[in-house]
Amino acid sequence: xxxxxxxxxxxxxxxxxxxxxxxxxxxxxxxxxxxxxxxxxxxxxxxxxxxxxxxxxxxxxxxxxxxxxxxxxxxxxxxxxxxxxxxxxxxxxxxxxxxxxxxxxxxxxxxxxxxxxxxxxxxxxxxxxxxxxxxxxxxxxxxxxxxxxxxxxxxxxxxxxxxxxxxxxxxxxxxxxxxxxxxxxxxxxxxxxxxxxxxxxxxxxxxxxxxxxxxxxxxxxxxxxxxxxxxxxxxxxxxxxxxxxxxxxxxxxxxxxxxxxxxxxxxxxxxxxxxxxxxxxxxxxxxxxxxxxxxxxxxxxxxxxxxxxxxxxxxxxxxxxxxxxxxxxxxxxxxxxxxxxxxxxxxxxxxxxxxxxxxxxxxxxxxxxxxxxxxxxxxxxxxxxxxxxxxxxxxxxxxxxxxxxxxxxxxxxxxxxxxxxxxxxxxxxxxxxxxxxxxxxxxxxxxxxxxxxxxxxxxxxxxxxxxxxxxxxxxxxxxxxxxxxxxxxxxxxxxxxxxxxx
Numbered sequence: 076x077x078x079x080x081x082x083x084x085x086x087x088x089x090x091x092x093x094x095x096x097x098x099x100x101x102x103x104x105x106x107x108x109x110x111x112x113x114x115x116x117x118x119x120x121x122x123x124x125x126x127x128x129x130x131x132x133x134x135x136x137x138x139x140x141x142x143x144x145x146x147x148x149x150x151x152x153x154x155x156x157x158x159x160x161x162x163x164x165x166x167x168x169x170x171x172x173x174x175x176x177x178x179x180x181x182x183x184x185x186x187x188x189x190x191x192x193x194x195x196x197x198x199x200x201x202x203x204x205x206x207x208x209x210x211x212x213x214x215x216x217x218x219x220x221x222x223x224x225x226x227x228x229x230x231x232x233x234x235x236x237x238x239x240x241x242x243x244x245x246x247x248x249x250x251x252x253x254x255x256x257x258x259x260x261x262x263x264x265x266x267x268x269x270x271x272x273x274x275x276x277x278x279x280x281x282x283x284x285x286x287x288x289x290x291x292x293x294x295x296x297x298x299x300x301x302x303x304x305x306x307x308x309x310x311x312x313x314x315x316x317x318x319x320x321x322x323x324x325x326x327x328x329x330x331x332x333x334x335x336x337x338x339x340x341x342x343x344x345x346x347x348x349x350x351x352x353x354x355x356x357x358x359x360x361x362x363x364x365x366x367x368x369x370x371x372x373x374x375x376x377x378x379x380x381x382x383x384x385x386x387x388x389x390x391x392x393x394x395x396x397x398x399x400x401x402x403x404x405x406x407x408x409x410x411x412x413x414x415x416x417x418x419x420x421x422x423x424x425x426x427x428x429x430x431x432x433x434x435x436x437x438x439x440x441x442x443x444x445x446x447x448x449x450x451x452x453x454x455x456x457x458x459x460x461x462x463x464x465x466x467x468x469x470x471x472x473x474x475x476x477x478x479x480x481x482x483x484x485x486x487x488x489x490x491x492x493x494x495x496x497x498x499x500x501x502x503x504x505x506x507x508x509x510x511x512x513x514x515x516x517x518x519x520x521x522x523x524x525x526x527x528x529x530x531x532x533x534x535x536x537x538x539x540x541x542x543x544x545x546x547x548x549x550x551x552x553x554x555x556x557x558x559x560x561x562x563x564x565x566x567x568x569x570x571x572x573x574x575x576x577x
Contacts, residue, residue: 078103082184085176087373091280094173099202106183107191116391117188117263128383128395129154129266151265152231158224158269163212165237166274171206173277174219174226178268181381187267188385196230196258203253208235208243209274214491215477217484218380218399222274222491230268232257271381272401276372278494279404283369286415289501290362291570292561293418294327295533296508296515297354298334300425302526303518304435305340306347311355322366323359331355338527343436350424357421361414368407375404405473405490412497416469419504423458426511429518430455441517443546451514454550458510465503468496509558512537517544533569536560 077092079085080103092098102110121127131147165171175197181187182194200207207226214221228234229246238244250257260268301308311331319325331354346352380401384394430440430451442450472493478485516538519526526534537560541553560566 113185323362
C-alpha cells in the first residue's frame with residue numbers, strides 16, 4: 076500500500092503502477108489535512124459572495140443563470156448525470172484506472188477545493204478494483220468531461236462498472252457488493268469530478284507503451300529485410316552515432332547493430348535504395364516523438380488542468396481559467412500519428428524493393444518459377460490498401476474543432492480521438508510488418524544467406540509454421556500466421572535483449 080504524502084508522489088511511474096500493476100494507495104494524515112484546509116478556504120470565498128462557475132452558476136451557455144439554494148445543492152450530483160453521453164465498447168481497465176488516479180493530481184494539490192473524503196472515495200474504487208464502464212465513442216466536449224462523467228458518476232451509485240466477464244454491472248450493485256456507501260458531492264465537487272484532463276493522458280500512456288514495443292518490432296523486421304536484400308551495412312555503422320544528436324536515430328542504429336552484429340552477408344550492391352538507408356532516421360524520429368509524448372504527460376501530471384482554480388496565495392482567489400485545454404498533448408498525439416505513418420510506409424517500400432532483381436539478384440517478385448509463378452507481387456499490392464488507410468488516419472484529428480453550447484464552448488482539444496486512432500494505426504503497421512517479414516524471410520531463404528545468430532531465432536519464430544516457399548500459394552494465410560506470431564507474447568522475449576542493449 077503506497078501512502079501519498081505530497082502531490083508530487085503522483086508521478087508517471089506511480090500512475091503506471093496503479094493502472095497496469097494494480098498498486099493500492101492511501102492518503103497520509105498530513106495530506107488529508109492540507110486538502111481539507113484548502114476546502115475551508117474555498118468555502119470562505121463562497122460565503123463572502125465570490126461568484127464561482129459551476130457552483131453559484133450553471134455550466135456552459137447557462138453560466139449566466141444564477142441558482143437558488145435548492146438548485147445549488149442539487150447541481151453537483153446532477154452534473155454527473157447529464158454528461159454521460161458516450162456510447163460503444165469500454166476502454167480497457169488499465170486506461171480507466173489511469174484516468175481515475177490522474178484525477179487525484181488536482182485534488183490532492185488542493186487547487187480544486189474538494190474534500191479529502193472525495194479523494195478517499197476514488198481510492199476506494201481503485202483499491203477494490205471497481206472499474207467504471209467508460210465508452211470509447213463520443214468525446215467531443217472540452218477537456219475530458221464526458222469520460223469523467225462516466226467514470227465518476229459511479230461514486231454516486233449511478234452508471235455502470237466493468238464486471239469480471241467484461242460486461243456491465245450497475246454501479247449501485249457494485250458499491251453494495253463492496254459495502255461502499257454512495258458519495259454525496261457538495262459544492263464544487265461535481266464540477267471537479269467532471270472537469271480536468273484525465274483520459275487523454277491515460278490513453279497517451281497506453282499509446283507510448285504500445286508503440287514503444289511496435290518500434291522495437293519494426294526495427295527487428297527491417298533487419299530481416301536488410302539481410303534478405305543483402306544491403307550494405309554502412310547506414311547503420313556505429314560511427315554515425317558520433318555525428319548525430321538525434322537520440323532516436325542513435326538508438327535505432329544500436330538496435331540494428333544488435334540484430335546484424337555477427338552476420339557475414341556480402342552486400343549485393345554498393346548502395347541500397349533510400350528506404351533501406353534511412354531506417355535509423357525514420358524509426359528514430361518516431362521514437363523521439365513518442366518520448367515527447369511521454370514528457371508532455373509528465374508535465375501534465377505536475378500541472379493543474381481544471382477550472383476554476385483556487386490559488387495558493389494568501390488570501391486565495393478563484394480564477395476562471397482554460398487549463399483544461401490539453402493542447403500540448405493533443406498536438407503531440409498528431410505528431411506521433413505522422414511519425415508512425417512514416418514507419419509503416421517505409422516498411423511497404425522495403426517490401427516493394429525486395430522484389431526487384433536489380434536490388435537483390437533474385438528472381439523478379441521473388442517468384443520461384445517466373446512466368447508460371449507470380450511470386451509475392453500481390454502480397455505487396457495488399458499493402459497499398461493498408462497504407463492508404465494509414466495515411467487517412469494520420470491526418471490531424473485535432474484540427475476538427477467545432478462550436479458547442481451555442482458558441483460558449485467553441486474550441487476543444489480532441490485529444491481523445493487523436494489518441495484513440497493511434498491504436499488502429501498500430502494494428503495497420505503491424506500488418507505491414509507481417510507482409511514485410513514474409514518478403515524478407517523469403518529473400519533470406521532464396522539467397523541462402525547466413526544471418527546473425529540473434530536474427531536467426533527471430534526469423535524462425537515468425538516463420539516456423541510456414542511451409543518452404545517453392546511455388547505459388549495464397550500469401551494471405553502465411554501473412555496471418557506471421558501476424559499472429561508478431562502479436563504473441565512470446566515475441567517480446569526476442570525483442571527484450573535488443574532493448575536492454577540500448
